[in-house]
Amino acid sequence: MMTRKRIRIITSKILLNLFFVISCAMALLPILYALSISFTKDASLLSKDFSFVPKHFTLDNYKAVFTEEPVPLWFWNSIFLAFMTICLSLSTAVPAAYIFSRWKFPGRKGILKALLLLYSFPSILSMFAIYKMMSSLHLINTRIGIIIIYAGTMSVFALWNMKGYFDTIPVEIEEAAKIDGCSDYIIVLKIVTPLARPSLIVTATMVLNFVWNEYIFSINFLTGSKNETLASGLYSLQATEMSGSWPVFAAAAILVSLPVLVIFFFSQKYMTSGLTSGGVKG
Amino acid sequence: MNKKNLRKKTLIAYAASAPALILIASIVVFPIIYTLYISLTNMNTYHWFNYEIIGLKNYQRALTVFDSGFFSALLTTILWTVVNIVIQLIIAFVVANLLNSPLLKHQKRLYETILMFPWAMPGYVSILLWKTGMFNTQFGLLNNWVQKLGLEPQRWLSSDISAFLCCTVVNLWLALPFMIMIMDGGLKSIDKCLYESATIDGAGKLKQAMVVTIPCLKPIIGPSVVITIFTTFKTFDVIYLMVLQTGAQTGAHIQTIITYAYENAFITNNYGYSSAISIIIFIMLIAFSVVTSRRKNDDA
Numbered sequence: 001m002m003t004r005k006r007i008r009i010i011t012s013k014i015l016l017n018l019f020f021v022i023s024c025a026m027a028l029l030p031i032l033y034a035l036s037i038s039f040t041k042d043a044s045l046l047s048k049d050f051s052f053v054p055k056h057f058t059l060d061n062y063k064a065v066f067t068e069e070p071v072p073l074w075f076w077n078s079i080f081l082a083f084m085t086i087c088l089s090l091s092t093a094v095p096a097a098y099i100f101s102r103w104k105f106p107g108r109k110g111i112l113k114a115l116l117l118l119y120s121f122p123s124i125l126s127m128f129a130i131y132k133m134m135s136s137l138h139l140i141n142t143r144i145g146i147i148i149i150y151a152g153t154m155s156v157f158a159l160w161n162m163k164g165y166f167d168t169i170p171v172e173i174e175e176a177a178k179i180d181g182c183s184d185y186i187i188v189l190k191i192v193t194p195l196a197r198p199s200l201i202v203t204a205t206m207v208l209n210f211v212w213n214e215y216i217f218s219i220n221f222l223t224g225s226k227n228e229t230l231a232s233g234l235y236s237l238q239a240t241e242m243s244g245s246w247p248v249f250a251a252a253a254i255l256v257s258l259p260v261l262v263i264f265f266f267s268q269k270y271m272t273s274g275l276t277s278g279g280v281k282g
Numbered sequence: 283m284n285k286k287n288l289r290k291k292t293l294i295a296y297a298a299s300a301p302a303l304i305l306i307a308s309i310v311v312f313p314i315i316y317t318l319y320i321s322l323t324n325m326n327t328y329h330w331f332n333y334e335i336i337g338l339k340n341y342q343r344a345l346t347v348f349d350s351g352f353f354s355a356l357l358t359t360i361l362w363t364v365v366n367i368v369i370q371l372i373i374a375f376v377v378a379n380l381l382n383s384p385l386l387k388h389q390k391r392l393y394e395t396i397l398m399f400p401w402a403m404p405g406y407v408s409i410l411l412w413k414t415g416m417f418n419t420q421f422g423l424l425n426n427w428v429q430k431l432g433l434e435p436q437r438w439l440s441s442d443i444s445a446f447l448c449c450t451v452v453n454l455w456l457a458l459p460f461m462i463m464i465m466d467g468g469l470k471s472i473d474k475c476l477y478e479s480a481t482i483d484g485a486g487k488l489k490q491a492m493v494v495t496i497p498c499l500k501p502i503i504g505p506s507v508v509i510t511i512f513t514t515f516k517t518f519d520v521i522y523l524m525v526l527q528t529g530a531q532t533g534a535h536i537q538t539i540i541t542y543a544y545e546n547a548f549i550t551n552n553y554g555y556s557s558a559i560s561i562i563i564f565i566m567l568i569a570f571s572v573v574t575s576r577r578k579n580d581d582a
Contacts, residue, residue: 009385012385013385016380016383016385016386017386017389019380020380020381020386020389020393023377023393023397024393024396024397026455027396027397027399027400027455027459028396028399029416029423030408030411030412030415030416030455031399031403031408031411033411033415033416033423034411034415037415088305089305091301092301092302092305093302095298095299095301095302096298096299096301096302096303097302098298099295099298099299100299103291103295105288105291105292105295105296106292107292107296108295111303115306116571117568117571118306118310118311118314120512120567120568120570120571121310121314121564121567122516122518122540123310124518124540124543124544125317125540125543125560125563125564126310126313126314126316126317126560127544127547127548128317128320128547128548128553128556128557129312129313129314129316129317129320129557130309130313132316132320133312133313133316148305148309149309151305151309152305152306152308152309152310153309153310155302155305155306155309156306156310159302159306209404212404213404213405213406213407215406216518216522216544220548231404231406234406234407234410235406235410238410238413238414239527246414246418246421249410249414250411250415253407253410253411256404256407257403257404257407260402260403260404261399261402261403264401264402265395265402
């Protein structure tokens with residue numbers, strides 16, 4: 001009797017692990033395929049004997065990414081746009097979020113509700129109107145134009161997200177500081193901002209992710225190879241779909257994804273950290 | 283005195299939030315109003331500046347002309363949403379339950395981390411990798427395997443049904459990690475005592491899932507499921523990048539309402555008509571969120 005039960009447990013253990021090994025293989029399949037292609041020498045991939053471990057290992061495709069394609073320029077453009085967008089959207093959204101979280105004033109509830117509704121509106125639907133507006137302001141094909149668009153789109157999210165986090169920071173901390181004689185300015189700078197750091201990091205990461213992955217606005221609003229970002233550059237690279245360019249595209253795709261993967265697994269720690277829970281004892 | 287104080291406070295509040303509100307008003311609110319205005323005109327390539335107001339004709343064309351394309355796009359979108367959400371919920375439920383099995387010990391973290399990868403990858407990169415890496419007719423991995431089995435290579439994205447299924451696979455691949463994570467978190471928060479008392483009452487595993495797991499999970503995962511329904515309904519990237527890319531259409535004619543609006547604005551340049559579609563979609567989204575938020579209030 002005993003052995004039969006044990007056999008049943010062992011078989012279900014094996015089946016369970018088999019299930020997860022297959023699931024994980026499926027989750028990684030396109031990524032692993034691209035990874036192995038990016039290291040493969042022979043571009044004639046039509047050969048039927050493809051294997052996940054490249055037979056003719058090479059770094060040529062990665063070299064080509066940096067020499068034949070303007071990927072460093074794309075990197076720089078994306079970083080510049082992301083940095084400026086984060087600065088603009090957070091510097092405007094954070095004070096507003098703090099005010100909306102702490103103060104009660106007429107119009108507050110209405111605006112918050114309206115913002116929530118606007119958040120469900122995909123910006124791609126008003127893209128043409130934005131285009132027409134920007135072109136009459138002569139902001140098409142300028143970086144400042146696209147930065148304003150990105151920041152405006154993400155401000156709605158940033159405001160709501162930061163407001164939600166400020167709501168969880170107990171007012172008692174600020175009241176205590178006030179009794180100790182701190183001014184409002186010092187309270188926000190020295191007490192609230194450090195406490196809100198995890199949320200600031202998460203919000204900034206989301207904005208970064210958005211800009212890093214955004215291609216549809218940038219292919220329509222920023223034409224010309226000088227302005228291409230990683231997303232729009234990669235998009236145009238795969239549009240010339242030939243078997244020869246596919247390994248280079250795979251290499252570029254891996255390179256573009258790496259920083260995002262690192263940031264994702266790094267910021268996961270912050271996403272779950274409950275920094276405020278230690279702030280008030282009781 | 284108190285009134286004066288309030289007025290001063292209101293003034294400061296608006297002054298401090300003005301930059302954000304002005305930014306949002308000019309980039310989000312104004313374009314929506316402007317879209318509403320364009321939707322009432324006949325603006326297109328020939329009438330870029332000298333357009334006229336034509337009233338509700340664009341709406342009439344979208345809603346009453348049956349082969350305008352809007353209805354088929356709407357039907358596709360609804361089918362797409364239902365299929366994706368149902369499969370997602372089922373697979374995520376099974377996977378999350380298996381992840382919480384007591385038979386898995388230290389491997390659990392490894393599996394969890396690997397299963398999160400599709401979520402961590404930049405979405406458009408994944409879609410392009412699926413398109414060129416997996417489904418490509420000449421050098422895609424799928425055809426590589428098909429040929430190994432001695433079959434003819436397939437053109438995966440060229441017919442509607444096959445392209446729809448391929449896009450569904452890609453979308454599930456992209457969306458499942460989030461759903462699994464939500465379900466996993468929900469399962470962990472269920473009180474273990476409930477299972478014990480269910481066992482004492484003589485409930486089997488399946489009965490336990492029906493009586494304990496699903497009812498307990500519902501309120502926890504509800505908001506995330508609603509968000510996912512919205513995102514799936516608003517799908518653009520998967521369909522556009524897989525089959526509709528400008529100059530690289532694969533031959534399938536599947537459109538979601540968003541790709542339909544995009545195509546009419548930036549490919550066929552029917553700006554007025556496209557704006558009308560946008561406004562109709564916006565009204566539908568507002569109606570959805572009103573209904574879902576009311577349901578939420580009822581529950582509370």
